[in-house]
Amino acid sequence: MLLKLRCDPANANLTGFASNMTGAGPWTMTTTNSGDSLAHQVSIRNDSANNHAGKTVTLVGTDANGRPQTEVVTGPGGSATVESAKYFLTLTTATPSATIGADTFDFGWVDEWTTPSIPLNWRLNAGSNWFLDVTGTISLDVDFAIQDVDGTNEADVKWVVVSSSLDDETADSSAFVAIAAGYVAARVRCNSYTDTAEVTVYAVQPEIPA
Numbered sequence: 001m002l003l004k005l006r007c008d009p010a011n012a013n014l015t016g017f018a019s020n021m022t023g024a025g026p027w028t029m030t031t032t033n034s035g036d037s038l039a040h041q042v043s044i045r046n047d048s049a050n051n052h053a054g055k056t057v058t059l060v061g062t063d064a065n066g067r068p069q070t071e072v073v074t075g076p077g078g079s080a081t082v083e084s085a086k087y088f089l090t091l092t093t094a095t096p097s098a099t100i101g102a103d104t105f106d107f108g109w110v111d112e113w114t115t116p117s118i119p120l121n122w123r124l125n126a127g128s129n130w131f132l133d134v135t136g137t138i139s140l141d142v143d144f145a146i147q148d149v150d151g152t153n154e155a156d157v158k159w160v161v162v163s164s165s166l167d168d169e170t171a172d173s174s175a176f177v178a179i180a181a182g183y184v185a186a187r188v189r190c191n192s193y194t195d196t197a198e199v200t201v202y203a204v205q206p207e208i209p210a
Contacts, residue, residue: 003118003203007188010036011195014043014081014108017091021107024099029107032061032090038190039064039087039116039154040109044094046076048103053077055098057105059084061091063154064116064187071155076105086155087114114189117149117157121205127178128186128205130163134171136197140190142166142175144183159187 010016016034021027034040042059046052055075063069064087075096076082094107120128130142143159161167162183165175168191177183188201 003201005115005118005188005201005203006198007038007115007190007201008036008198009038009111009113009190009193010034010109012109012111014045014110015106016109017042017107019106020047020104021094022100022102022104024096026093026095027107028093029091032092034109038113039089040113041086042073042084042088042091043081043108043110044073044076044083045081045106045108046079046103047106049078050103051078052096052100052103055096055100057097058095059088059091060093060095061088063087064089064114065149065154066116067153069153069155083110087112111192112190114154115187117145117154117185117187118203119149119185120183122182122184124205126206127176128203129174129176130166131174131202132166132169132172133200133202134169134173135199136194138170138190138193138197138199140169140188140199142201143187143189144177145185145187146182147184149185154187
């Protein structure tokens with residue numbers, strides 16, 4: 001198996017999905033994705049000084065693998081911004097638990113993202129080699145799943161970091177990951193980045209000769 005995955009993330013944009021949403025909702029997003037094929041955490045910004053932290057906002061969209069996903073996020077306080085815990089490839093609607101009246105909310109994406117799940121052949125008695133080619137200012141992890149990811153939302157999968165060379169990486173790096181632990185999939189997850197940063201990920205899992 002040879003994989004080359006180039007990640008060129010869109011700049012963080014706190015109004016990227018929609019701006020000035022008001023009233024009781026549900027609010028339909030003006031733009032449903034960031035355009036970079038990555039799943040980002042969603043930001044909700046309160047444009048007013050009124051406190052809406054006593055409300056919740058239900059986000060509806062898809063996860064990094066394109067599966068339906070929802071999350072209930074506590075509303076933002078006065079002139080504050082909150083973020084989702086889950087990563088959304090697309091965001092279609094957002095609904096507050098109660099009207100925000102004449103106040104307005106903005107919806108966008110922030111500088112944390114993840115790739116879709118990358119399947120690994122855990123049945124092979126061979127590990128995988130990982131290489132990160134980094135440009136610009138960025139912090140990355142490569143997470144590995146120890147359970148089947150098919151049919152499961154990425155947010156519900158148990159992900160682990162297994163190598164210090166693939167944890168909070170900010171520069172070119174490489175690591176060998178043994179398959180003995182039964183890792184069935186991987187993903188690249190970004191903790192933060194600045195504009196123009198990007199990474200190309202190479203993964204190699206050799207076949208065993210007959």
